[in-house]
Amino acid sequence: MDTLKQPNLTRDAALLPDTGEPGFGVYVHWPFCAAKCPYCDFNSHVRHQPVDQERFTAAFLKEMATVRQLSGSKTVTSVFLGGGTPSLMKPSTVSAILDGIAKHWHLPDGIEITMEANPSSVEAERFRGYRAAGVNRVSLGVQALNDCDLKFLGRLHDVADALKAIKLARDIFPRMSFDLIYARPNQTVDEWERELKEAISYAVDHLSLYQLTIEEGTPFYGLHKAGKLVAPDGDQSALLYEATQEITAREGLPAYEVSNHARPGAESRHNLTYWRYGDYAGIGPGAHGRLSRGSMKIATATERQPESWLDLVERDGHGIIDQEQLGYEEQADELLLMGLRLREGVDLARWQQLSGRDPDPKREEFLLEHGFIERIGNSRLRCTPSGMLILDSVVADLAC
Template sequence: MDTLEQPNLTRYASLLPDTGEPGFGVYVHWPFCAAKCPYCDFNSHVRHQPVDQERFTAAFLKEMAAMRQLSGPKTVTSIFLGGGTPSLMNPSTVSAILDGIAKEWHMPEGIEITMEANPSSVEAERFRGYRAAGVNRVSLGVQALNDRDLKFLGRLHDVEDALKAIKLARDIFPRMSFDLIYARPKQTVEEWERELKEAISYAVDHLSLYQLTIEEGTPFFGLHKMGKLVVPDDDQSALLYEATQAITAAEGMPAYEVSNHARPGAESRHNLTYWRYGDYAGIGPGAHGRLTRGPIKLATATERKPEAWLELVERDGHGVLDQEQLGYDEQADELLLMGLRLTEGVDLARWQQLSGRDPDPKREEFLLEHGFIERIGNSRIRCTPSGMLILDSVVADLAC
């Protein structure tokens, strides 16, 4: 396939630069999809009748007002429209949501506003409508670049649809990313290297590359349990991961997080807010949030079922079912869990302030000696590439 013409990178300058601070994000969850993928355990739902977008928009705006009461005045640094399939929304719905966010919080010009989209639901007119509404970054769920594996993954698009969507996104939006899933059944390192290099030739500045995981409650989980779906073992998965890191680094798109790769300056600002343990308001069915007021950090979670969430919001003004005050120890653990995913690592002073202690010297020394972590000067600690392969274990050791 021919490499797409490279865009003019100077147009990225209109987005505000990354300050390195955690920031404050707003996440809006559109829970509807045209079909449920067999690997997906996200809060997504298929409806065979048209969704009442005006009613859901009114509910989003109501819940925003409730979240504004919890968060207090904030300056928004990023917005993410996730799902589900947000590209099933009408442009007028997106416009109303973004206007609502600007009403509740301070929303400077030039912040990153991302929308997830599936190639099967992409139309040029709708993309232009989203751009006019204010979306300046799109994230496409491509997932594979061969039709056999797209069918296996339950996707509704083929490679031709994916390439059309990528071209449209590149032409219309200042920034664009797309996702691929690897470590698929019987996938060899050589096959993945070819596919990844092809993907990089289409990418502009960002790729999200996820290993296929078998999640409980999905159709793939049942097939895997019965032995009808066999995924690469740990050794093969490690080889695929190492090939991913080597190729993306060589092509100028190194990992800045376990699964995310970008050219310098093109990292996802919204996802950095999560990984840097910033605050974010979660709005919509099944959305989670973290909101700090003084010494208190609230963890919020809303009703997952769309229609039940809708009724709750219309009755109570919000769909929050769970609101927990996180103690300092819990915050310190979350900071480690999120921050060690990043190549930039964790700010030790911030972790020490929350936890009230230094890392255990013996555990830290063990991880250092075995090459799983490293210090960055005296102020930060991060996982090495080897440590990223056993990230959960590293976090558990340091958190003790």
């Protein structure tokens, strides 16, 4: 275990309030997991030999230098260490990564620095090491609060591990969130309501609540195709979603995004950067970025396979394999796609500036009449709760 250092006071300030601006985030992808979950199609990889963390750290820092040349000088408003399972990193690795971000961009006191963690990889000493390195928010992949479903989901932890991790996170970090997956096979509304109320009782200020989706290429997809895994139908999924919205709103954690719920002021600043269509640097295997250059925006994507990414970075200074300049219409579509996920909706003036047009009046009127969208004054447009259920269709209609 790493020797713990004293907290870096420049990263130990009270969290800054949300300004409502899109901001600039830095996302760092740690691609390794202890096991691959059967529902997961994320860029995560299992390695049965120890990962050379020092070598990967050096590569992260090298890629940061290249991305800094693309982004120009920026003030960072959030950092997110995602994966994979970032809580498999040594605290010294996390500290070096955060020091690198501070070297290449301006990293103010009090910004949100989030790390994803799995309950099976949680240790109190390691958590304190992450806190000392500067992490001030942890997001736990709990996924279920009963052992039977945790086993079905392929998780390595049980409920006792999850509750221990939640308590540790609450004691050590200023802010904490955890994920749950619902709409599991044979799950009833009553069962989900009990589980959700239990989750809220653990004094959380943020929950990410995702419906189980069957993604192509995963073990669950094969089971589903063979008829051995039956997910809830559309009507049952809608009932589960509606119960989720009702309970979280009543308990003071209303949805601020389709799948994310928070007490006022506890929203994820980093994810708001995505949904508000801000800029973000993507560092590490399989990471994506959006970087503004004048009036244009560059989309970046890196090599997904960790060792191939490592070789590219050591040879070329980065693992970027795709770099695309997005035109105004593409930016307008992405702004709409991301912004309509939010309860605060889309800034219409910004969308009109990018698209060069107003929303089609006939399409907008149809969606308004059917209660799928609503105007917020003259400046913003958002989906209603009914519209969130058919979000993709609403976006497609307005983007035409």
